[in-house]
Amino acid sequence: MESILETRDLTVVFGGHAAVNGVDLTVPRNHFQSIIGPNGAGKTTLFNLISGQLRPSKGSILFKGTDITRLSPPLRTRMGMGRSFQITNVFPNLTVLENVRLAVQSRSGVRYNFFSALSRFDWMREEAFSLLETVMLDKKSDSPAKSLAHGEQRKLEIAMLLALKSDLLLFDEPTAGISVEEVPAILDVIRRIKAEGGRTILLIEHKMEMVLDLSDSVTVLFNGKFLANGSPKEIMDNELVQSAYLGGHYDDAS
Numbered sequence: 075m076e077s078i079l080e081t082r083d084l085t086v087v088f089g090g091h092a093a094v095n096g097v098d099l100t101v102p103r104n105h106f107q108s109i110i111g112p113n114g115a116g117k118t119t120l121f122n123l124i125s126g127q128l129r130p131s132k133g134s135i136l137f138k139g140t141d142i143t144r145l146s147p148p149l150r151t152r153m154g155m156g157r158s159f160q161i162t163n164v165f166p167n168l169t170v171l172e173n174v175r176l177a178v179q180s181r182s183g184v185r186y187n188f189f190s191a192l193s194r195f196d197w198m199r200e201e202a203f204s205l206l207e208t209v210m211l212d213k214k215s216d217s218p219a220k221s222l223a224h225g226e227q228r229k230l231e232i233a234m235l236l237a238l239k240s241d242l243l244l245f246d247e248p249t250a251g252i253s254v255e256e257v258p259a260i261l262d263v264i265r266r267i268k269a270e271g272g273r274t275i276l277l278i279e280h281k282m283e284m285v286l287d288l289s290d291s292v293t294v295l296f297n298g299k300f301l302a303n304g305s306p307k308e309i310m311d312n313e314l315v316q317s318a319y320l321g322g323h324y325d326d327a328s
């Protein structure tokens with residue numbers, strides 16, 4: 075199976091402590107792969123290395139066969155890697171639709187020209203609206219972004235991320251910090267994105283039922299190191315994984 079992302083001996087050391095320690099990760103194209111592990115296992119640090127927020131102390135990262143270890147985060151985004159918190163430009167006073175349209179526009183590199191016929195930009199509104207349908211936020215298209223509930227804001231961020239048309243999406247606990255009632259809607263959105271196909275998704279998540287439901291494969295980190303990789307069932311049956319969780323400090327946030 076062709077891989078879209080590979081890390082080799084990926085390591086980052088903070089004050090003598092290796093938060094990510096010699097991790098070899100292989101993510102096949104169009105795969106849904108989850109990364110699990112007890113608190114402090116190094117999951118978010120691994121994402122920071124993959125998306126370029128952090129530079130590794132050692133090792134390399136290959137994305138679509140190219141060594142991106144030294145590339146800046148914006149260049150990685152341009153190559154097709156999307157991470158939701160990179161969306162910093164949510165304009166609270168603009169409508170939900172306008173925010174997504176601006177994300178579509180930024181991807182397309184189209185400069186708004188006051189003298190151009192507005193109809194030339196209709197396709198961007200249409201694409202933005204269809205993204206809002208994907209995240210089930212179309213009924214709020216005319217609401218100002220600032221009026222959205224927390225879970226709805228998360229959906230808006232996901233729609234803006236999808237506007238970038240990334241081939242690889244990195245989701246770091248997408249349901250963290252939102253109310254219990256809003257969790258199923260976010261889950262539905264992720265399920266839809268998976269069903270649409272054509273994308274690779276990497277998910278960090280503590281909610282095991284969500285991991286088991288969505289993942290083609292699961293990678294387990296423990297103390298910064300790769301512990302196991304396999305199908306959800308293989309991981310559930312893996313004795314090493316069981317003892318890491320039982321003996322560790324697994325914080326089931328679900």
Ligand SMILES: Nc1ncnc2c1ncn2[C@@H]1O[C@H](COP(=O)(O)OP(=O)(O)OP(=O)(O)O)[C@@H](O)[C@H]1O
Pocket residue numbers: 088093111112113114115116117118119120
């Ligand atoms: N910038 C940093 N400076 C120093 N130590 C750090 C830094 N970032 C992370 N760490 C440490 O690296 C380790 C891994 O942290 P990380 O946040 O990646 O774990 P995690 O698996 O995502 O945990 P959680 O499930 O709680 O989010 C922890 O011991 C953390 O304190």
